[in-house]
Amino acid sequence: DIAEIDTLVTVVDGSRFLSELESLHSLRERDWHVDPADERTISHLLCDQVEFANVIVLNKCDLMNDAEKDDVKQLIQHMNPSAKLVESVYSKVPLSMVLGTGLFSMNEAEKHQRWLKEERIGEHNPETVEYGIDSFSYRAHKPFFPHMLHNALDAMINKTSPPFDKSIVLRAKGFVWLANFPQLQGDFSLAGHHFSLLPGNPWWAEIDKEHWPPNLEEAIAPLWKEPYGDRQQEIVIIGQQLDKESIKSALDSCLLTDDEMTKGQDVWNEMCADAGDPFREDWDAAIDQVLNNDESGHDHQHGHQQEHHQ
Numbered sequence: 001d002i003a004e005i006d007t008l009v010t011v012v013d014g015s016r017f018l019s020e021l022e023s024l025h026s027l028r029e030r031d032w033h034v035d036p037a038d039e040r041t042i043s044h045l046l047c048d049q050v051e052f053a054n055v056i057v058l059n060k061c062d063l064m065n066d067a068e069k070d071d072v073k074q075l076i077q078h079m080n081p082s083a084k085l086v087e088s089v090y091s092k093v094p095l096s097m098v099l100g101t102g103l104f105s106m107n108e109a110e111k112h113q114r115w116l117k118e119e120r121i122g123e124h125n126p127e128t129v130e131y132g133i134d135s136f137s138y139r140a141h142k143p144f145f146p147h148m149l150h151n152a153l154d155a156m157i158n159k160t161s162p163p164f165d166k167s168i169v170l171r172a173k174g175f176v177w178l179a180n181f182p183q184l185q186g187d188f189s190l191a192g193h194h195f196s197l198l199p200g201n202p203w204w205a206e207i208d209k210e211h212w213p214p215n216l217e218e219a220i221a222p223l224w225k226e227p228y229g230d231r232q233q234e235i236v237i238i239g240q241q242l243d244k245e246s247i248k249s250a251l252d253s254c255l256l257t258d259d260e261m262t263k264g265q266d267v268w269n270e271m272c273a274d275a276g277d278p279f280r281e282d283w284d285a286a287i288d289q290v291l292n293n294d295e296s297g298h299d300h301q302h303g304h305q306q307e308h309h310q
């Protein structure tokens with residue numbers, strides 16, 4: 001028998017959404033983990049569920065005042081602008097809102113990072129900023145020093161030093177280029193008080209064009225910049241009272257300078273080794289696990305994920 005997926009529905013406890021987003025708990029601590037290797041946090045699970053959904057039911061609206069409800073709605077709409085958002089009490093919603101909608105698309109589900117894609121190619125028109133919730137996309141065509149980026153991300157989740165004492169980052173996600181890992185994208189995710197940065201797919205610049213999918217060269221032409229190809233920083237940031245220029249300056253300070261860019265990859269590797277790379281152990285372990293899984297033919301869904309938290 002074949003069951004057709006019609007709609008992905010996420011029910012959000014509106015009265016606890018913001019506090020759970022700030023939670024320090026792991027799924028394992030609440031016995032919600034999928035398997036022993038599942039090291040995800042509550043905040044990352046919440047974000048994944050909201051970002052995947054076609055319909056989001058904002059439940060327990062009776063336990064929130066208008067201002068609290070509007071804060072949660074604005075954040076959810078920034079995280080997943082294409083989902084239908086339905087308010088409810090006791091999860092009571094018209095069945096027509098969640099059944100027989102035909103909203104699920106496997107192609108869209110496989111892309112997943114919808115709000116990052118919208119920011120990248122300019123499909124989404126930002127709504128009027130209300131209730132202090134806003135978002136923007138950070139881009140740069142230079143690599144990060146790992147130790148400097150780690151310090152900036154620590155400041156971002158600890159929310160104690162400028163600009164992150166007043167600019168509150170609630171969610172961030174994207175692709176990162178580390179100076180000592182030119183082959184692989186860094187898969188970056190931040191939710192509340194947690195962030196992770198793990199090796200992702202190879203940059204297209206690392207793959208011979210004869211192995212590229214059809215029409216890819218035209219599609220990524222706006223992202224391509226010689227001599228580094230598609231390597232770049234691309235991070236979407238969502239938060240409250242965001243001082244965008246100050247956040248951009250904080251991240252820019254982690255990039256190689258123009259003079260350092262001329263030194264070349266071997267010198268970059270030496271500089272990163274001398275300064276210390278806080279991500280190195282996690283990246284090596286993740287890459288080793290993928291190689292070992294490939295050799296054994298084992299497909300491990302979650303892989304190695306080291307969370308950094310306050």
